[in-house]
Amino acid sequence: MKILLRFTPEIIQEPHIAEVILETGAKLNIDRASIDAVSGEVVIDVPDEKCDKVIKLFRSRGVVVSVLEHPIVLDEDECVQCGACISVCHIKALSFKEDWSITLDERRCNQCGACITACPHRALEFS
């Protein structure tokens, strides 16, 4: 499952992710991170079975946690099913269905954002 962590300036200096990994033994994967001196946003991929534990632990440490049900949203009204987004996605989260309409495998998407700029119709956005 994809989880978005938000760090406030007060806690940003502490090694939260490392400690959560050590404590839970969960194999976390960092998909995306934007961190500066005062705040940070990190998207991690957590194995489903350890999800609850990991979320609880982050919350207890003051990290703001939100579960990303839909990492990327597709605006059906703007999308023309052109597929320009497909080949720029390195993890093959986007593909054609049988009828040549586009489909997004949300579980695979790691929010790299490549498809967002590649879409000529501004049909994709981070949620």
Next chain:
Amino acid sequence: MIIVTPRPQWTLPGSMPRLDSSSDFHLHQSNGRYLGITVSYKYYIKLLLCIMFERSIDEINQKIKDGSVHVVTAEQMTEIVDELGPKDAAREVDVVTTGTFGAMCSSGAFLNFGHSDPPIKMQRVWLNDVEAYAGLAAADAYIGATQLSESRGMEYGGGHVIEDLVAHKSIHLRAIAYGTDCYPRKNIETTITIDDLNQAIMMNPRNAYQRYNVATNSSDRTLYTYMGTLLPNCGNATYCGAGALSPLYNDPDFGTIGIGTKIFLCGTTGYITGEGTQHDPQNDFATLMVLGNLKEMSREFLRGATFYRYGTTLYVGLGIPVPILNENIAKKTGISDADIVTNVLDYASPRRTRPTLRKVSYEELKSGVIELDGKEVRTSPLSSFFMARKVASTLKHWIERGEFTISQPIEKLPTDTVFRPMKQIKETPLVKDVMSRKVTTIKKGKSIEDAAKLIMKGQFTHLPVISEDDRLIGIITAWDISKAVAQAKYDKLDRTMTRRVITATLDEPIDVTARKLEKYNISALPVIDKNRKVIGMITSDDISKLIAKRRGFTPRKSKISWAQKPKGFCPIETPKEEGGSREP
């Protein structure tokens, strides 16, 4: 020899044409003795046509009228021809509908705004800050799909204005003029919708490319092109066109398509007005010029779009009905994705003629991966097959419901035009004409101080770093050194230098080099040979001096930019013409 009237009860096999009158055949008799018959030339033709099978456009329109017409899409026709063969397919099917939905940059619309009071002869006009061409009569303008917004840049352009017009949205209009006795007004600002316009006529000089090249990128950097985002090291390949649904591939000899042909254009009826620009039928790159009433079009089949860091365009939905007049046309409409072959071009080369890496069929392209040098490369169609199908099936329904009839073209499209490159009267200067051949380099393993001394002595800013065997492995600039000193990091050169050096080659046109300098925001490039040996340096100063000389004035001393490379960062660039290649 005498001519006699035939006996009416003569019977002929079912499918043969009936013997008509005395003019159809000649009976030869000599002294009452029967010798034989010769059929007339006219009958012979009739007989041939019968064996060949012919159907007229009038017959088809009659069938459309009485609801008995049999229409299929080009995709369905491929299967029918495959199954029945062209002869029976021709008897079976009356009309085949085609469709395509893709980026067609050479698109736009003529608009007439009516006159203001007091009237203005619009000299320049902007719609939502996108300039439309106003070099026409006072209240006419042409809005082109690729014109960019002056305030929003590539995010919004002519294609979006056209989409917003079709969506009946309000558009901000601003115009200026020089003022005349008859048109005294010099400025106007107002808000319009498509309903306020007298005419809004889509007129696209180049649409519906028969097929198009596939784009990939062998360089080590991402390219942003009119063929979409091309990942480095041939990380992906993009293509366009509708394959077996492609309108012009279903009638490549223009047997039924021509000037005046009625077509589906963005949700309404449109017309072919002639060959498109760059029409190149001999190489299967035929194009069409088309026209239609923008006021009747629907947003479903027309969309503004932005190719990231390239610019704006318009996605156009276009479909042509192909009347099956004979077996030959049926055969052509039987074309499949596997039959349509195109070239994979390497867009890493910014020249007019890009290297062809291989040939590939639409069948392979549509499978989602193609093979390039033993590597599987993922593909993206930039046109929408989903929508192309929708265009073809909508047109099919229109015909079946009797809302759309087939037209006879007034004139055929030319089959012999060729696409020539631009005539250039001045040779483009090459890097070797401009670069300085005196270049100082430094061997790897030396210290920052050594580099600083060399830079001070030579009064330049960029110092290429070379390996033991003289190959270029990095570059260090005065800026890198200042930074290292400021951070008190007196490391070895290798740690401070930039490794991914942007380079130029001897035979590169300087416009290509200038583009690199601008794109990567740098001021000098080492020139290397094929062994990566540094043979010269070219700076933005060299290039500006040359450009100034070409234009005939002496430049002011330009500021030297010390920044070598904002790493991984690429400023938004203004789009540049990339040679004379075909554009979608």
